[in-house]
Amino acid sequence: MAATELDFDPFSREWFDDPTEIYARLREEAPCYHSEKYDFYAFSRFADCVAVHRDTENFTSTHGLTYEQLSDPDYDTTSNRSMIVMDPPEHTRYRKLVSRSFTPRAMNRYESLVRTQIGKYLDPLTDRDEFDLVEEFSGPFPVEVICAILGVPEADWQMIRHQTDAMLHREEGQPLGT
Numbered sequence: 478m479a480a481t482e483l484d485f486d487p488f489s490r491e492w493f494d495d496p497t498e499i500y501a502r503l504r505e506e507a508p509c510y511h512s513e514k515y516d517f518y519a520f521s522r523f524a525d526c527v528a529v530h531r532d533t534e535n536f537t538s539t540h541g542l543t544y545e546q547l548s549d550p551d552y553d554t555t556s557n558r559s560m561i562v563m564d565p566p567e568h569t570r571y572r573k574l575v576s577r578s579f580t581p582r583a584m585n586r587y588e589s590l591v592r593t594q595i596g597k598y599l600d601p602l603t604d605r606d607e608f609d610l611v612e613e614f615s616g617p618f619p620v621e622v623i624c625a626i627l628g629v630p631e632a633d634w635q636m637i638r639h640q641t642d643a644m645l646h647r648e649e650g651q652p653l654g655t
Contacts, residue, residue: 485510533564587626594622
């Protein structure tokens with residue numbers, strides 16, 4: 478049986494359900510894949526990703542995060558000043574400012590909080606044969622830890638989680654933001 482043509486669609490059900498085989502095919506058959514449908518390039522090998530990340534002369538992070546932003550030539554890149562969409566030297570200046578907050582010593586301050594939140598969600602699951610890992614653990618847990626670290630009142634944590642879920646929700650076959 479002949480192999481099917483590689484058609485990488487990051488908005489497909491196949492990709493959403495299990496990207497493992499697709500990643501393997503990308504690495505093997507098209508480590509620098511160009512999507513004609515969405516007009517983007519995807520690098521799938523670690524060394525290539527590192528090289529692209531370090532080559533700020535030829536590649537940039539400043540054009541946005543979502544497909545909607547990346548595909549809109551009129552997208553106002555100044556409206557999102559998050560570090561993730563900055564290139565050096567601007568990114569470097571901000572990284573130096575925040576890096577002290579992410580040292581091992583600084584992160585150790587949150588160990589008790591993280592353990593408490595993990596226990597809150599994991600303990601009720603230990604006696605069950607089956608559960609939905611995302612819905613019952615990995616969905617609520619990280620948002621609550623981040624909210625606690627940022628000082629968000631506990632009464633607002635689930636509202637923020639649901640707003641985040643709604644913002645990231647997409648229908649099958651549709652890019653984020655469309």
